[in-house]
Structure formats: C-alpha cells, structure tokens
Amino acid sequence: MEDSYPVIIVGAGFAGVAAAKELGRKGIRVLLIDSNNYHQFQPLLYQVATSQIGVSAIARPLRAVFRRYKTVKVLTSKVDSVNAAERVITTADGRSLQADVLVIAVGAVPNFFNTPGAEEHAFPLYSVTDATKLGSGLTRLLDQADRNPDGSVDVVVVGGGPTGVETAGAMAENVKYVVSKYFSPELAARCRVHLVDMVPTVLNMFSAKSQSYATDHLKKVGVQLHMGQGVTEVRNDGVTLADGSSVPGQIVVWAGGLKAGDLIGGSGLTQGRGGRVDVKTDLTAPGVEGVYVIGDCANITDSTGAKLPQLGSVAQQAGKWAASNILADLKGESRAPFRYVDKGYMAMVGRGAAVAELGRKRIQLQGILAFLSWLLVHLALLSGLQQKIRALFSWLNGYILHSPAQVVVSGPIEKETPEQEPPGP
Ligand SMILES: Cc1cc2nc3c(=O)[nH]c(=O)nc-3n(C[C@H](O)[C@H](O)[C@H](O)COP(=O)(O)OP(=O)(O)OC[C@H]3O[C@@H](n4cnc5c(N)ncnc54)[C@H](O)[C@@H]3O)c2cc1C
Numbered sequence: 001m002e003d004s005y006p007v008i009i010v011g012a013g014f015a016g017v018a019a020a021k022e023l024g025r026k027g028i029r030v031l032l033i034d035s036n037n038y039h040q041f042q043p044l045l046y047q048v049a050t051s052q053i054g055v056s057a058i059a060r061p062l063r064a065v066f067r068r069y070k071t072v073k074v075l076t077s078k079v080d081s082v083n084a085a086e087r088v089i090t091t092a093d094g095r096s097l098q099a100d101v102l103v104i105a106v107g108a109v110p111n112f113f114n115t116p117g118a119e120e121h122a123f124p125l126y127s128v129t130d131a132t133k134l135g136s137g138l139t140r141l142l143d144q145a146d147r148n149p150d151g152s153v154d155v156v157v158v159g160g161g162p163t164g165v166e167t168a169g170a171m172a173e174n175v176k177y178v179v180s181k182y183f184s185p186e187l188a189a190r191c192r193v194h195l196v197d198m199v200p201t202v203l204n205m206f207s208a209k210s211q212s213y214a215t216d217h218l219k220k221v222g223v224q225l226h227m228g229q230g231v232t233e234v235r236n237d238g239v240t241l242a243d244g245s246s247v248p249g250q251i252v253v254w255a256g257g258l259k260a261g262d263l264i265g266g267s268g269l270t271q272g273r274g275g276r277v278d279v280k281t282d283l284t285a286p287g288v289e290g291v292y293v294i295g296d297c298a299n300i301t302d303s304t305g306a307k308l309p310q311l312g313s314v315a316q317q318a319g320k321w322a323a324s325n326i327l328a329d330l331k332g333e334s335r336a337p338f339r340y341v342d343k344g345y346m347a348m349v350g351r352g353a354a355v356a357e358l359g360r361k362r363i364q365l366q367g368i369l370a371f372l373s374w375l376l377v378h379l380a381l382l383s384g385l386q387q388k389i390r391a392l393f394s395w396l397n398g399y400i401l402h403s404p405a406q407v408v409v410s411g412p413i414e415k416e417t418p419e420q421e422p423p424g425p
Pocket residue numbers: 010011012013014015016033034035036039040041042043044045046077078079080105106107108125126162163261263294295296297310311312313314315346
C-alpha cells in the first residue's frame with residue numbers, strides 16, 4: 001500500500017531545501033526525504049577535512065531548519081529507487097510513497113572516470129562522512145610519520161578546479177603553520193602536497209589573471225604542481241601519470257569530477273552528460289508528468305540558453321524556481337522558464353588569498369579583498385545562526401592564531417593509510 005503526498009522532495013541539499021522552504025512558506029504539504037538527518041554545506045567540506053572548522057559548523061539538523069515550517073515533514077531515510085513515470089519512490093526501510101509532484105534533488109557522486117584504483121584508494125570529498133574520513137586519515141598519517149624519524153607525508157590532490165585548489169592550499173598551509181607548531185618543524189619539512197590535473201592550468205573556468213594568481217600562491221605555500229598530466233592509476237602509495245611518471249602519496253584526494261548517482265540511472269529518466277537529466281527550461285524532466293529534477297543531478301539550461309555549471313548558487317536558485325513552477329501548476333497557471341541570476345564565482349587559495357569573479361561582468365578580485373568577500377559570502381550562505389557563529393570563531397582562530405578547530409580527529413577510516421616501515425639497513 002502506497003502513502004500519497006502532494007509534493008515529495010528527495011534530497012535536502014541546496015536545491016531540495018530551497019524548494020521545500022518556498023513551498024512550506026506557501027503552506028503546501030511537502031515530504032522532504034534525505035538519507036542524512038542534516039543539511040550539509042559542501043563548499044566548506046575541505047575545511048572540515050583540514051581541521052579548519054568542525055562538523056557542527058557545516059551540518060545543520062533538518063528538523064531545526066524546518067522547525068517553523070508546519071507543512072514540511074522531514075523523513076530520514078535512504079531512497080532506494082525512483083519510478084519517475086509513476087512518481088513512486090521506495091525507501092531502504094521498505095516504504096513505497098507516491099507523489100502528485102516529485103522533485104528529485106539528490107546531488108552528485110564522485111566520477112572516477114574508470115581510473116584504475118581510484119574508487120578503491122582515493123578519498124572523495126562530497127559529504128561530511130568523506131571529510132571526516134579524510135581528516136582522520138591525515139591525522140593518522142601525521143602521527144605515523146612523527147613516530148618514525150625518516151617518515152614522510154605525501155598527499156596528492158587530483159583535480160585543479162576550485163575544490164582541488166582549496167584543498168591543496170589549505171593542506172599546504174596546515175603543513176606550514178599547524179604541523180610546524182603542533183608536531184615539529186622537522187616533520188613539516190618532510191610533508192609535501194601535490195596537485196595534479198590533466199589540463200595545463202588550475203581553475204580552468206577562471207580568467208588567466210586569477211589562474212596565475214592562484215598558481216603563484218600555491219607555489220608560495222609549497223604545493224607541488226603537476227599540471228597537464230592525467231592520472232592513469234591510483235595506488236595505495238601514490239598515482240601514476242599519463243607519461244608513466246609517478247607521484248608519491250599515502251593519501252590521494254579525488255576532486256576530479258562529478259556524475260549523477262545510481263538513483264537517476266534506475267529512475268527511467270533519460271540521462272545526458274555526466275549521467276544527469278537534461279531538464280526542460282521550466283526544470284521539469286522530459287517525457288514524464290509532474291517530475292522536477294534540480295541541482296547537481298540535472299543539466300540545467302536557463303531561459304537565455306546558457307548551460308549552467310554544477311554550483312550551489314544554481315542549485316539553490318533552481319530549487320526556488322521549481323517551487324514557484326509547482327505553485328503555478330497547482331493554480332493551473334503556466335510555468336516560467338528558469339532565469340538564473342549569475343553572481344559569478346570565487347575560490348579560496350589560502351590565508352588572505354582568494355580569487356573572485358563577480359557578477360555577469362566578472363569583476364575580478366584577487367588577494368585580501370577576494371579573501372574577505374569569500375568569507376562574507378560563505379558566512380551568509382551557511383544555514384543557521386549557531387553554524388555561522390561557529391564558522392566565524394573557527395576562522396578567526398585559524399587565520400589569526402593558526403590554531404586548528406579540530407585537533408582530535410578519531411575513529412576508524414575505511415581507506416587505511418599504510419604504516420611506514422623504518423628504512424632497512
Ligand atoms: C567540496 C565542494 C566544494 C564546493 N564549493 C562550492 C562553492 O564554493 N560554491 C558553489 O556555488 N558551489 C560549490 N560546490 C558545489 C555545490 O556544493 C553543489 O553544486 C551543491 O551542493 C548542489 O546542491 P544539490 O542540492 O544539487 O546537491 P547536494 O548538496 O549534494 O544535496 C543532495 C542531497 O541528497 C541526498 N541524497 C542523495 N542520494 C539520496 C538517496 N538515495 N536517498 C536520500 N537522500 C539522498 C544527500 O544526502 C544530500 O543531502 C562545491 C561542492 C563540493 C563537493
């Protein structure tokens with residue numbers, strides 16, 4: 001027997017939360033389902049992984065987010081399958097739920113592009129769980145190296161986009177300031193951070209000026225750049241590049257791309273680039289009735305014909321827009337094509353160093369101004385006052401005093417880092 005709901009939203013990321021809030025404000029009954037009981041703020045995951053902020057700054061319980069939304073019911077459950085044509089979903093605990101309108105907002109999963117060893121050995125960075133596992137792995141590796149006078153630490157970050165640059169920059173600064181201070185300058189001298197990408201430059205989508213600024217800063221803080229070489233294999237002790245050379249790394253972080261998850265594959269919806277659904281400009285899925293697909297699991301083209309990237313701002317605006325089209329559906333009015341307000345993009349490179357290209361005109365900022373803008377924008381976007389206060393405190397502590405927010409990262413990690421043997425005689 002199926003339970004029926006006017007609107008079911010699967011996924012409570014930027015897109016799903018924005019849609020649920022908008023519908024909740026208008027008193028529409030919504031069932032919001034996520035496998036986690038919290039909303040996670042992906043743009044700051046790398047700061048959790050590098051101990052710059054704690055998990056509680058970037059994860060907010062969904063029931064707290066929707067406390068004042070009387071018509072939005074939160075359900076913590078993993079959705080196992082979606083039948084888009086029937087608008088029926090089944091959950092891991094065996095429920096079958098039917099929706100008048102179904103909104104699919106399940107985000108993305110890492111795309112390893114069939115690189116041998118990547119799924120087995122690399123650490124992805126797309127969830128709080130990923131970030132804490134990576135943080136634990138790094139801490140464990142530092143402790144191992146500290147026990148061994150000849151031990152070294154090599155971390156390889158694959159992917160020179162914003163996530164890879166932010167992660168590599170933060171790790172290199174941790175080596176420079178935190179490892180020197182909390183372990184020893186000798187251990188810091190034995191730590192290396194490598195950044196690898198098949199394209200010749202970092203931050204491919206940014207201007208040449210921003211790319212050059214980011215490259216200079218990364219080099220300045222000690223990141224070793226291996227650009228223009230794709231990764232052909234990931235091993236438990238490093239990566240092999242297309243020219244046959246090898247980069248050592250007890251930890252390999254994968255920031256190399258995204259694709260839609262299996263849920264989309266099994267939904268009956270036609271998949272386009274990256275396994276995502278090529279939605280119509282009103283954000284509905286083609287070939288079925290009453291199904292919206294938004295955020296990172298959709299290829300979204302706005303009313304001007306521009307193909308939009310997988311970004312938090314696109315997901316959030318699409319969530320809001322889908323909700324207004326659902327309201328139009330309910331009133332029997334026609335839907336409007338999605339109009340995206342392009343606010344530009346930015347990337348943090350390190351302490352006091354960032355790049356920003358703002359608005360449609362791409363006003364360029366580099367250095368301290370971009371850094372402050374990045375902090376302000378991310379503070380404003382974080383969900384919840386407590387989370388904002390925690391993040392602000394951690395940033396002041398970290399950027400001014402060089403104190404990590406989380407010195408203790410414990411617990412088992414799935415991808416064990418190999419214990420280093422002392423060198424033989
Ligand atoms: C490390 C990192 C840094 C980033 N930095 C930036 C940035 O600086 N600026 C920017 O604009 N964008 C940034 N992005 C991109 C941005 O975070 C994404 O575009 C955005 O999160 C997409 O929102 P979404 O709602 O589509 O998906 P998500 O935020 O991924 O949310 C999807 C939700 O669906 C849930 N879900 C998935 N499968 C199931 C299932 N089977 N059952 C139940 N629930 C499920 C997940 O638990 C999750 O809560 C970054 C992304 C990453 C990974």
